[in-house]
Amino acid sequence: MTSKYNQEPKGYTMSTVMQEAARCLLCEDAPCSKACPAHTNPAKFIRSVRFRNVKGAAETIRENNALGAICARVCPTERYCEKACTRAKIDGPIDIGGIQRYVTDMERKENMQILHAGKDNGMSIAIIGSGPAGLQAATTLRQKGYGVDIYEKQAKAGGYLTYGIPEYRLPEAIVDYEVQRIVNLGANIKYNVTVGKDITMDELKAKYSAVIVAIGASAAKTIPMFEHNICTESAISFLARAKENKGNIDVPDNVLVIGGGDVAMDVVTTLKKLDVPHVTDVVYEEFDEFRASKKELEGAQKAGVTIIDGYEPKEVHQNRATFKHRKIDSELTITADKIILAVGQKVDAAGLDIDIQHNEIPFREARYHTKDPKIFATGDIVDGDKTVVVAVQKGKEVAEEIDRVLGGQNND
16 A cells, blocks of 8 residues: 555656756756846756766756755646746746656765865854755855754654655655754754743853744644534644654545645555545635646645635534635535545744744835844744745745845855
8 A cells, every 4th residue: 555655756867867857948048047036047957968977967956955856756846937938938847857866866876075164163053943944054054154053843853854754755764864864064953842831042142152943834724613523623733744744544434625826736645545435625726726736636636636716615513625716606515534634734833032024024114034033934934935945945034134234254
């Protein structure tokens, strides 16, 4: 049962990646590179691949993206670089994510040491949370010579990368590899430490030159009528159980999922990979409004998930839910063995003594600045897309802003 859940699709070989890279038009002013939030520069690393310079390609990726191997697998490239690809107007965009995966897989296989810490500048930064934004911020700060301590409340680093994204999309070994590279740079991760409980924010402010809050939106949102329903589980809880147990979990034969984002697609596809015969997804948005990436939606449909669009919950009685259509006079009732809610995440900032409004931090003077001049924020609690590649962008930018404020050295 677990083989399909744990099996990542095969990537390119040297010959097939060269074929794909050869399709690139080598645009002089490449729109794909402009469209990457992390500035990973696809045009440059694809050019290196064409000349069989894999290390040069890896260096290009890592210059701007400490999580390049992760982004290669989970980035919704059709929204960013591939959407801008000139080749898309001819016969389809270059598989930028696939080429990036090949390069970073080779980097891992050959144990390439690309990133290096900067000379110690005498200052240190605390980062609360080890999700993608926190990990990228740690990398950028270490490159600039700052000491970095990351406070992580869980037993492993990575946040949703570790506890949410399914194994078939993002193997645990890849996350561990990326985290270890950052630890090798000198970042220190303090596990099983909850800020606000085991150590206070005031203690962090007294000890460090600055504090970065990068906790992400890790708590599940719910719908009031489902709050105390014994047949309902959150998507976050379900995905974490599946990931932790490598897919070895008991799931009933008939599951109803509510939600239409990428997390919902992860849930329904995971259910099918666990051989659940009847998976029904009811979505508030109609298909032309879908929030999920096209790739993930198509994957769910190909797996055999029944997707019903345009309906919202009306009432629920244990495992029996009734929905009404948003625009037409129509209702449907579904009885399932289990209901999984995938209706979004929210920030849980308990004990951090920071102001959260509308699930984000309102800034004092500029982006990444909170009301406390010593506390900065980044990641999903900052406005912008809630994707890994945008989290990488935010992680870099908050590190650069702290360096500007503190007047750090080693900025060449």
